[in-house]
Every structure is written in structure tokens, then in C-alpha cells.
Amino acid sequence: MLSNVRMMVCLAVCVALVGRLEAQSRFAGADVRYGHVLCNNAESRAHINSSTYGFSFYIGNNYYWHTYWKNPSFGLELSYDYINNSVTGNKLGALFFIRPSVYKSQRLSLDVYLGLGLSYFSKIYHKTANPYNTYIGSHLNALINLGVQASYFVSEHFALTAAAKFSHSSNGQMFRPNFGLNFVQLEVGAEYYFDGYKHDVLSVAKPELKANSVNISFSPGVTQAKHTMEHYFASSLSVAYSRRFHPCFAYGVGYDFMYNGTIASTPWYTDSGLSDCFSQGVVANFECLWGRVALRVGLGAYVINGRHQRMPFYERAGLFYYMGHSQNQYIGVSIKAHAANAEFIEWTYGIAIR
Numbered sequence: 001m002l003s004n005v006r007m008m009v010c011l012a013v014c015v016a017l018v019g020r021l022e023a024q025s026r027f028a029g030a031d032v033r034y035g036h037v038l039c040n041n042a043e044s045r046a047h048i049n050s051s052t053y054g055f056s057f058y059i060g061n062n063y064y065w066h067t068y069w070k071n072p073s074f075g076l077e078l079s080y081d082y083i084n085n086s087v088t089g090n091k092l093g094a095l096f097f098i099r100p101s102v103y104k105s106q107r108l109s110l111d112v113y114l115g116l117g118l119s120y121f122s123k124i125y126h127k128t129a130n131p132y133n134t135y136i137g138s139h140l141n142a143l144i145n146l147g148v149q150a151s152y153f154v155s156e157h158f159a160l161t162a163a164a165k166f167s168h169s170s171n172g173q174m175f176r177p178n179f180g181l182n183f184v185q186l187e188v189g190a191e192y193y194f195d196g197y198k199h200d201v202l203s204v205a206k207p208e209l210k211a212n213s214v215n216i217s218f219s220p221g222v223t224q225a226k227h228t229m230e231h232y233f234a235s236s237l238s239v240a241y242s243r244r245f246h247p248c249f250a251y252g253v254g255y256d257f258m259y260n261g262t263i264a265s266t267p268w269y270t271d272s273g274l275s276d277c278f279s280q281g282v283v284a285n286f287e288c289l290w291g292r293v294a295l296r297v298g299l300g301a302y303v304i305n306g307r308h309q310r311m312p313f314y315e316r317a318g319l320f321y322y323m324g325h326s327q328n329q330y331i332g333v334s335i336k337a338h339a340a341n342a343e344f345i346e347w348t349y350g351i352a353i354r
Helices: 004-015 042-047
Strands: 024-038 051-063 073-083 093-101 101-104 106-123 138-155 158-170 181-193 213-225 231-246 249-260 278-290 291-303 313-323 329-338 341-353
Touching: 024 073, 024 158, 024 278, 042 231, 051 093, 051 181, 073 106, 093 138, 101 341, 106 158, 213 329, 231 278, 231 341, 291 329
Parallel strands: none
Antiparallel strands: 024 051, 024 181, 051 073, 073 093, 093 106, 101 106, 106 138, 138 158, 158 181, 213 231, 213 341, 231 249, 249 278, 278 291, 291 313, 313 329, 329 341
């Protein structure tokens, strides 16, 4: 329950960001969609191979904080999906989205879509009542949507939209089983711009950011052991160098000190101990910035690894928010994974020394 509360608090922080940036044009939209569950083995094809039908409503703003992003849109979306099988149940979603444009004209806008938030599934795994649902182990899950959208403006205020999206739901191993559930979806809809659509990119003053910084962060988390089904503490302590070579982009390299309490709980590792739960690694990071909101991805390699941790590499992906007048503190949420398989969700607080 505590992990679920943290997820909701993080989403609320993201939603609050919508009102903090300088707005150019408010809009509201709705869409209907058709999709299909992605299956990757014979078992999933036997139990969850099915179509999906849904709709969503959303509100947002166009912002011109960055001329480089050609008026990115930020907003909040609420959605419902009917999943045509008896295993996974249906899905409710609430997410914060960012929609940078790759092309804008007087009539047409082509956008990239990134959404992060929460999903709720009506059915979850139960060893007797629903044993085939090894994909969703908790009602509340993290939700990630990626896609592209085209908007055609029939007037200054009204646009018709079409989009193709990929949707992923998972609880980051906080509750098992948790293979996660993936959809591909096609959407059609409409948007209304209250202040009128503006395709011209306006130049505005941007905060001057220092090029180099040293970031120190601590990221606690909780994960559930596959075999004992008990919850264990997990965390990362990171020290990283970051260079912002562009107002929108930064790269860096860091060193991670990591702990995962589930390692010592694996039953056939009878010789494992507390020391096997600790590991260290070098990680390369890349960051995209929209105002105070940053999307950061990283690829790491273990330097010191417990005897029973066999994967040599790991990945990170997270959303962060820079706080304060000088933006020298940040909070956020990220996922640590091996080969795109989540190990645990991290809740981060960091300090940037510039």
C-alpha cells in the first residue's frame, strides 16, 4: 500500500507541473482507439491474445519554454481500455504526457508522444481464482505510453487527430508475478484549442544553465522476491558528472552503489549472504530537458557484482523535476532493469553541485 501511495504522489507532482510552466494555448481532446495485446510466447497467446477497445479524455497546454522543441505540449490524460479476455480484466489509466513537435505548419502538426503515470487493472493474479494472469500482480501499476500523433487543423480552434502508440504496464517487481502487459493501439480523435492554435515558434527568455555539475542522489525502493514472495529493501546511491552541451540535452557518467535484498533470499543460493546483495557499477547517462522536467536514460556495467548476480549490464530510465531558483535539487522516479526486465522502481532525491 505504501508503494502505491508513493506512485500516486509522484503522479500528482507531475500533474502539478502543468500549471507551473508558461502557457501559450490551452486545449482539450478526446479519442477512441483499437489495439491488440502483444504476446511473446505460446502461453501468453493461449491466455491473453486479444483485442482492446478504449477511449480517453485529456487537457493540456502548449508551451514555448523551448523554441528548440517547437512548442511542446504538456497535459493530463484519463483513459479506459476494455481487454477482450477473461484473465487480465480491464484497465483504467491516468498519466502526465509530453508531446514535442517534429513538424508544425498552419494546418498540420506532427508530434512525438511520451506519457508516464498509473494504470489500474480490474483483475490480478490469484493462485486459484486467476492462475493464468502472471502478467499483472497488482491492481495499481506504472504506465508508460510511447507513440506518434498527427493533428490536422480544420480551423483555428479545432483539429482532427490520429495516433499510433505502444503502452506498457508493470509494477516494477514490487508485487509478483509481474511480466507486465503491452499493447499496440491506433487512435482517432479531436482537439479543441481555447485560445486558438499557434504554429509559429515564439522566442522567449530561457534560464541560463551552467554547463557542468556533479550530481549526488539517493534512490530507495521496494521489490518482491520471486520465490519467497516477501518484500525487501532496494536502493541506489549515485555520484555522477553531467555536462549540459545544449539547453535541452545533457550527457554524463556516474558511479552507482546498489543494494537489492532479494538476492540473499533465493532458495538454491544456500551460500549467499548479505554481501551478495551489494553491487557497484559505472553508468553512462543522457538527459532531455523540458523546462524543469527531465527524462533521463542510462546504461550501466557492473564493476563489483555479487556472485549470484549474473547480468553484466543494467539500464535505468526515469522522470525527474528540478526544484529551487537555481534548479540545484531534483526529485523523481525511475526503473532499474536488466535487458528491459524491471528489477525495482526507485524514488530519487538528488543534489546538483554546480
